[in-house]
Amino acid sequence: MSGVDLRALRYFAAVAEERHFGRAAGRLHMTQPPLSRAIRQLEDELGVVLFERTPKGVALTAAGSVLYDEAGALLRRAGRIRSRVADAAGAVTLAVGTLADAAEHVGDRLVPAFRARHPQVNVTVHESDLGDPTAGLRAGLVDVAMTRTPFDSTGIGTRVLRSVPVGVVLRDDDPLARRTSLSSADLAGRRWVRLPEGTDPVWTAYWTGGGHDAAAGPVLRTVQECVQAVLWNGTSALAPVDQPLPAGLVAVPLSDRPPSDLVVAWPGTARSPLVRSFVQVAESGRAP
Amino acid sequence: MSGVDLRALRYFAAVAEERHFGRAAGRLHMTQPPLSRAIRQLEDELGVVLFERTPKGVALTAAGSVLYDEAGALLRRAGRIRSRVADAAGAVTLAVGTLADAAEHVGDRLVPAFRARHPQVNVTVHESDLGDPTAGLRAGLVDVAMTRTPFDSTGIGTRVLRSVPVGVVLRDDDPLARRTSLSSADLAGRRWVRLPEGTDPVWTAYWTGGGHDAAAGPVLRTVQECVQAVLWNGTSALAPVDQPLPAGLVAVPLSDRPPSDLVVAWPGTARSPLVRSFVQVAESGRAP
DNA sequence: AGGCCCGATACCCCACGGGTATCGTGTCCG
DNA sequence: CGGACACGATACCCGTGGGGTATCGGGCCT
Numbered sequence: 001m002s003g004v005d006l007r008a009l010r011y012f013a014a015v016a017e018e019r020h021f022g023r024a025a026g027r028l029h030m031t032q033p034p035l036s037r038a039i040r041q042l043e044d045e046l047g048v049v050l051f052e053r054t055p056k057g058v059a060l061t062a063a064g065s066v067l068y069d070e071a072g073a074l075l076r077r078a079g080r081i082r083s084r085v086a087d088a089a090g091a092v093t094l095a096v097g098t099l100a101d102a103a104e105h106v107g108d109r110l111v112p113a114f115r116a117r118h119p120q121v122n123v124t125v126h127e128s129d130l131g132d133p134t135a136g137l138r139a140g141l142v143d144v145a146m147t148r149t150p151f152d153s154t155g156i157g158t159r160v161l162r163s164v165p166v167g168v169v170l171r172d173d174d175p176l177a178r179r180t181s182l183s184s185a186d187l188a189g190r191r192w193v194r195l196p197e198g199t200d201p202v203w204t205a206y207w208t209g210g211g212h213d214a215a216a217g218p219v220l221r222t223v224q225e226c227v228q229a230v231l232w233n234g235t236s237a238l239a240p241v242d243q244p245l246p247a248g249l250v251a252v253p254l255s256d257r258p259p260s261d262l263v264v265a266w267p268g269t270a271r272s273p274l275v276r277s278f279v280q281v282a283e284s285g286r287a288p
Numbered sequence: 289m290s291g292v293d294l295r296a297l298r299y300f301a302a303v304a305e306e307r308h309f310g311r312a313a314g315r316l317h318m319t320q321p322p323l324s325r326a327i328r329q330l331e332d333e334l335g336v337v338l339f340e341r342t343p344k345g346v347a348l349t350a351a352g353s354v355l356y357d358e359a360g361a362l363l364r365r366a367g368r369i370r371s372r373v374a375d376a377a378g379a380v381t382l383a384v385g386t387l388a389d390a391a392e393h394v395g396d397r398l399v400p401a402f403r404a405r406h407p408q409v410n411v412t413v414h415e416s417d418l419g420d421p422t423a424g425l426r427a428g429l430v431d432v433a434m435t436r437t438p439f440d441s442t443g444i445g446t447r448v449l450r451s452v453p454v455g456v457v458l459r460d461d462d463p464l465a466r467r468t469s470l471s472s473a474d475l476a477g478r479r480w481v482r483l484p485e486g487t488d489p490v491w492t493a494y495w496t497g498g499g500h501d502a503a504a505g506p507v508l509r510t511v512q513e514c515v516q517a518v519l520w521n522g523t524s525a526l527a528p529v530d531q532p533l534p535a536g537l538v539a540v541p542l543s544d545r546p547p548s549d550l551v552v553a554w555p556g557t558a559r560s561p562l563v564r565s566f567v568q569v570a571e572s573g574r575a576p
Numbered sequence: 577a578g579g580c581c582c583g584a585t586a587c588c589c590c591a592c593g594g595g596t597a598t599c600g601t602g603t604c605c606g
Numbered sequence: 607c608g609g610a611c612a613c614g615a616t617a618c619c620c621g622t623g624g625g626g627t628a629t630c631g632g633g634c635c636t
Contacts, residue, residue: 003294003298003366003367003370004294004366004369004370005293005294005295006291006292006293006294007293007593010291020613021613021614022612022613022614030593030594030595031594031595031596032613032614032615033594033595033596033597033614033615033616033617034593034594034595036614036615036616037593037615037616038593040564040615043561043564044561044564044565044568045565046370046373046374046561047374047377047380047405047406047409047561047562047565048373048374048376048377048561049560049561053613053614053615054602054613055601055602055603055612055613055614056602056603056612056613057613057614058613058614062376062377063373063374063376063377065376066372066373066375066376067369067372067373067376070365070368070369070372070373071369073365074362074365074366074369077358077361077362077365078291078292078362079291080358081292081355081358081359081362082291082292082334084354084355084358085334085336085351085354085355085358086334086335086336087354088336088350088351088353088354088355089335089336089350089351117335118335121335272337273331273332273334273335273336273337274335276328276331276332277332277333277335280332295624308582309582309583309584310581310582310583318624318625318626319625319626319627320582320583320584321583321584321585321586321625321626321627321628322624322625322626324583324584324585325584325585325624326624328584341582341583341584342582342633343581343582343583343632343633343634344581344582344633344634345582345583346582346583577636578635578636579634579635579636580633580634580635580636581632581633581634581635582631582632582633583630583631583632584629584630584631584632585628585629585630585631586627586628586629586630587626587627587628587629588625588626588627588628589624589625589626590623590624590625590626591622591623591624591625592621592622592623592624593620593621593622593623594619594620594621594622595618595619595620595621596617596618596619596620597616597617597618597619598615598616598617598618599614599615599616599617600613600614600615600616601612601613601614601615602611602612602613603610603611603612603613604609604610604611604612605608605609605610605611606607606608606609606610
């Protein structure tokens with residue numbers, strides 16, 4: 001029963017190389033006390049003193065230097081496993097679909113982090129501007145998608161990464177622009193930009209569910225166009241409040257509408273390990 | 289960041305060999321659900337499907353069989369570390385002192401379990417009958433001791449393994465033998481066997497602290513002699529109630545005296561890893 | 577069609593590995 | 607010679623991960 005684990009050996013190797021608990025802890029991105037404890041546990045486990053503690057650091061004992069050689073060999077071998085297995089699996093591709101406004105996060109954060117984990121995987125990013133990227137999931141065009149609520153969730157699994165209030169995008173000279181919060185009633189009679197017919201029925205429903213006249217404004221193709229419309233002709237638009245906006249525009253949160261959730265989505269069928277891994281990476285790095 | 293750990297590889301190897309989650313779980317002394325989860329996490333970590341799940345078991349995929357080879361090599365190498373390090377430390381000895389009534393537990397349970405962990409260590413057991421084995425700690429004769437409260441605890445560290453009420457050992461034809469509990473007042477005027485002068489002052493103090501006349505009975509050398517004395521001439525003795533007794537004797541718990549704690553003790557100075565390991569083994573197998 | 581066998585899922589709970597605060601001690605300098 | 611510092615050890619707290627039990631889903635085989 002009970003065997004040494006690689007984590008303990010990594011800790012041990014760090015201390016052996018630094019000859020100093022504090023510095024080793026820094027290199028391991030942790031603090032000194034749990035490192036001291038881990039080394040002591042390893043010593044107890046092996047029944048052997050590994051370090052001579054001195055007032056200005058530590059030194060390896062004879063048993064310690066033997067363990068250092070063994071641990072190094074084991075850790076190097078363990079490090080190779082990942083690529084060996086990946087080679088055996090052959091060349092694989094992961095297609096990621098994303099909404100335009102999340103594309104930056106996907107391209108700058110998620111994909112690099114994912115590539116660090118799976119260097120052998122060919123990741124392609126497919127950006128859709130206002131259309132629902134989950135349509136690509138159902139069509140088999142992409143394996144995993146980043147999108148925002150609301151969207152058509154039939155036949156797909158999702159995980160919420162972040163939840164952001166929906167706000168009204170206004171020019172900063174708009175009478176409502178100084179309010180810290182608005183309700184739908186405040187917006188009666190306002191002209192809105194709206195999305196092209198059929199591009200995203202669920203978001204359209206969310207839109208019209210607020211009592212706005214969906215036909216009242218111009219039809220625009222992209223988020224950028226919507227923002228420009230607000231800026232130049234006094235229409236309004238809805239957007240999650242964390243979107244960066246050009247100077248002269250503000251986003252005021254809507255208190256009586258559900259928030260917009262940034263989600264990662266995958267086909268309800270056939271969750272491959274790569275997709276699960278991507279979801280894990282997305283969840284662990286959810287800080288924008 | 290993040291590497292495979294040996295535990296996951298051990299699980300994987302077991303499933304690969306059994307080709308069956310349930311059987312593998314049995315071999316690993318665990319249940320099937322956490323094993324399934326661990327394998328799935330390993331698959332996610334590596335981004336690869338390791339097993340083909342079939343209705344009557346599982347089969348390795350191509351990537352899986354590569355991992356099986358790698359994992360086997362890694363695990364064999366890890367298994368050798370312990371003995372390599374132990375060899376480097378040279379021949380060492382651990383001297384264990386014990387009270388006679390714990391000797392069976394020490395010899396049958398603790399020492400074998402400890403030898404399984406540290407095959408290179410020469411374990412010697414030193415049995416002391418009624419004398420305090422912690423005296424051996426202070427004298428440097430033993431490295432670790434098993435004893436019972438009360439004992440002289442100056443200058444040593446201890447850990448309680450088990451706490452058992454102290455009882456009065458009586459012949460079963462004694463008028464008090466049917467009671468489920470006794471207090472010291474019930475025992476006035478009774479004749480007692482007692483310990484030789486000077487062998488164990490602390491236990492003697494515990495004894496006389498109950499109001500008994502320490503000089504009232506015969507002086508006996510061993511626990512067995514005490515029991516015999518109770519059996520043959522109607523004296524009485526104190527003993528932890530979990531002691532096995534010959535037919536014709538019963539032990540009735542004393543409600544107004546502190547319990548007897550079975551403890552493992554070590555010198556307050558110089559806690560070597562071997563001693564700590566012994567204490568760990570003693571604690572983990574504390575079931576009598 | 578129904579019962580089974582086997583892996584997957586859902587949920588709970590404790591141990592362990594992380595953190596912060598503090599201590600003990602040897603060393604070096606003023 | 608004494609005090610401040612540096613470094614490892616200890617004490618304590620807390621969240622997570624890896625165990626458990628109960629249950630589901632879904633192919634085979636009678």
